[in-house]
Amino acid sequence: MASKTTCRPTSCTSCPHTRHAAPHTAQLVLPAPTHTSFVRELLPRHIADPAPRLLYSYAHAATGFAARLTARQAAHLETQPSIAAVVRDKVYQLHTTFSSDFLNLSPSFGLQAESNSAVDAVFRIRSRALALATLLIVRPCVGAKMFYRGYEAKYGSIDERMQTKSPLDTLVMLSRMPTSLVLPMGLPRPKSTAPGARIAMYKVCWAYPISECTTTDILAALDEAIADSVDVISISIGSPHDTILSEATSTAGFNAVRKGIVVVGSAGNDGAESTVCNIAPWVLTVGASSMNRQFPGVVVLGNDQTFVGTSLYPGNPYDSMRPLVHGYSAGSPYCEIGKLNGKIVAGKIVLCEAGGGPKDVEKGVAVDMAGGYGYVDEYVITTAHLIPGTAVPHAAGEQILQYMNTVPYPVGKILFYGTVVGSSPSAPRVVSFSSRGPSTNALEILKPDLIAPGVNILAAWTDANSPTESAVDPRHVMFNIVSGTSMACPHVSGIATLLKKARPSWSPEMIMSALMTTAYGTDNAGDDIKDMATRMAAGPFELGAGHVYPNRALDPGLVYDAGMDDYLDFLCGVGYSEKQIDGVFNKDGSVTNCSTRERTGSGNLNRPSFSVYAGAYGESIILRRTVRNVGSNVNAVYTFHLSSPPGTEVSVSPGKLVFDAMHQTRTYKIRIQSTAPYGFFTKYTYGWIAWSDGVHRVRSPIAVTWPSQRAAVSTMIYQLH
Incomplete structure (x- = not known):
């Protein structure tokens, strides 16, 4: 069991200081000798064997170290007043x-x-x-x-025959690759989001x-x-x-x-x-969101029905009709390797059901080994197929199967169009x-x-x-x-x-x-x-x-800021103990006293979004936010616009935020009152609030969780803890 004090365990190797050094061979970061002796001194002789193996010392992300310990050693360290926390390593x-x-x-x-x-x-x-x-x-x-x-x-030790430890080896190989060899599907040369940044x-x-x-x-x-x-x-x-x-x-x-x-x-x-x-x-x-770029692999049936799938197979938009067969009829509905009957599959396009274990490309190998021409999978993922293949939604697969079951000689073809950019379907x-x-x-x-x-x-x-x-x-x-x-x-x-x-x-x-x-x-x-x-x-x-x-983020108008005190109020408010907070967060050695802090709860943390529990009919939740003027208009007057989540009535005070200097702050309160009758049953309702000075629009989402869902979520928390 690998455990560490104050945070979580770790293993590592490092290299040069990023701001000033060019990349070179990584050097080993050793645990601090003080941590090694510290652990040995804390362990009684009867549980000192096997000797703890220290993996890392942490000085910036946390104050502590990672070590490989027995369960008894970890349990003993956890009782020591000088140890803030012992946490089992996880993956x-x-x-x-x-x-x-x-x-x-x-x-x-x-x-x-x-x-x-x-x-x-x-x-x-x-x-x-x-x-x-x-x-x-x-x-x-x-x-x-x-x-x-x-x-x-x-x-155990990493097998470097299977993977290289150093990222630099991969970088060197990447830098030597000609662009023409690595850009699939006719894609243009890639562009960087931050082309001047160093990595x-x-x-x-x-x-x-x-x-x-x-x-x-x-x-x-x-x-x-x-x-x-x-x-x-x-x-x-x-x-x-x-x-x-x-x-x-x-x-x-x-x-x-x-x-x-x-x-x-x-x-x-x-x-x-x-x-x-x-x-x-x-x-x-x-x-994650989608874009308006697609890699279509289109299935055309003998009755002229068309289904747009997705594929990275480098085919073309011209092909002839070929017989269709379902994987089930050929011995394997999931198109598993070695299970398809070659006499049935030969020269045909095979419809493969989603799931069953094989990856998309493995289904293609199974079809190819059985002498098939191509295949259609029902699991929608864009894959670089080895043979003509495409993936369609399950509903499309059902319609293809329906066609195959209603005609004596079902035929179809798969057409490939490379990279297509357009407005359909909608994006993002x-x-x-x-x-x-x-x-x-x-x-x-x-x-x-x-x-x-x-x-x-x-x-x-x-x-x-x-x-x-x-x-x-x-x-x-x-x-x-x-x-x-x-x-x-x-x-x-x-x-x-x-x-x-x-x-x-x-x-x-x-x-x-x-x-x-x-x-x-x-x-x-x-x-x-x-x-x-x-x-x-x-x-x-x-x-x-x-x-x-x-581009719009360059001039947002107003921003929500937060600092150390805000986060300590938040951590105290949601119920973390002072020992937990100091062990993880207070690296400067100060001691947190939650009794003297404003226990505002997580809802009052100064973030640009709102998530609340709905109360009983007529009950209200009041939250506070502070905004800072960073907009192009120094003398700005912001008024609010809002859309109340269904089942609530939202009000804001004050109704205007008046600024006369850059970086000036103003505070407002938002009141979310439940207006839904008893028995109002839904999981969540949504709305928004936006502040505008005529140039900027500073929008924040509002999410309301209703009592039935709150009970379910609370049960989940109880089970997790």
Whole structure:
């Protein structure tokens, strides 16, 4: 059992200081000798064997160390007054071009122009080999560090025949690849979100034998990033069931934010309600959206019915009709390797059902081995197929099967159109896999905060793995089409880097506020952004404040700021003990006294969003917010506009905010009164409030959770704790 004091355990390797050094070989970061002797002195002789193995010492992300201990040793240390906390190590999963055009980023105007493309800003990413999304290496990487002791403590030594430890090896190979060999589907040369930024890489996730990232390694990487004085931290890792104090990105992120570093995290790819990760209010949490770029693989049936699927197969839009057969009729409904009857499949297009175990590309291999021509899968994911293949929605698959069952000789063809950009279907949309709120561990902190492009993103890729991550796929590429909130997160990280360069005096909270209050909520057809999972309008628990709008964030008008006192009030208000707070957050040695603090609760934390519980009929909730004038209009008068969530009546006091100086602050109160009759049954209702001076529109979402859902969420919290 790997355990650590004050935070979570970790394993690591490091390299040069990111602001001043060019990348070179990573050097080992050793545990501090004082921590080694400290642990030995605390352990009685009868439980001192085996000797504790220290993995890391933390000085910036937390105050403490990571060590491999027995259960008895960990239990004893937890009783010591000099130990704030002992936390068992845990594992996390990764949340795994054109997007800069979709975001309207250009070096000639707006945010890229005013920030000078973030020249010399240092951007920190986590990686498993390479997961750079659109933040491609257009300037030298200034640091590449690797952290693996926590992983090796759990799984043994990393087999470097299967994966390289150093991110630099992959970077060298990437730099030697000609563009023509790595850009699929006729895509144009990719564009960077922050082309002037320098990248510091901290590798914490490992693929073999199991694809995981340990808390110990994550915390060590964040510790190094803070020491290296990076400007922005981007981390696409998380767990939906972490509390604010148990989440590595949360505790370390707090100390990063205190030093002026913007921390951006991915929302997660679990899709379901209340699965959102990176829930701390000081972390900018990003969900995933679609773009108006597609890779169509179109199925045309003999009766002229047409179904648009998605495919990265490099075919063409011309083909002849071929016989259709269902995988079930050929021996395997899921098209498993070795189970299809070649006599039935030969020369035909096979319809494969979703699921069953094989990956999309493996289904294609099964069809090819049986002599088939191509296949149609019912699981919608954009795949670089080895043979002619496409993926269609389940409903489309049902209609194709219905046609096959109603004609004696069903035929069809698959047409491939490469890369298509257009207004249909509407974009952006919240994608089905993007994790949703509300968080069961921070009910009044509205998460996610934003959405950004996260579907079919052209991303750097390691040649240690095939583009489909399947053992039957022999191909190796340096770029791949990837989806996930791990692709959305770096977009916002790059935008935050630009904004930090353009507005260097702004705090991380001000940058977060500017991005949230200027986000938009309508698609390119002028309708509310839709949720692909429900086909209905998306709410704040799906899209947060909306879709990121980089250029508008330059001049947000008003911003919501927060500081150390605000966060301590918040932590005391939501019930954390003084020992917990001091052990994780108060690195300066001060002692928190919650009895003297304003226990405002999480709802009153000065964030640009509102999430509340509905009370009984007639009951009211009053929340307070403070805004700072940073707009182009110094002498500004802001009036409010609002849309009350159904079942409530919202009022704001005062009705006007009058400013006569830059950076002046004003405070307002918002009252949310329940007007719904007894028995009003719904999970959530949504609204918004916006302040406007005629030039700026400062918009914040409002989410209301109703009693029936509150009881369900409270039960979940009880079970989790």
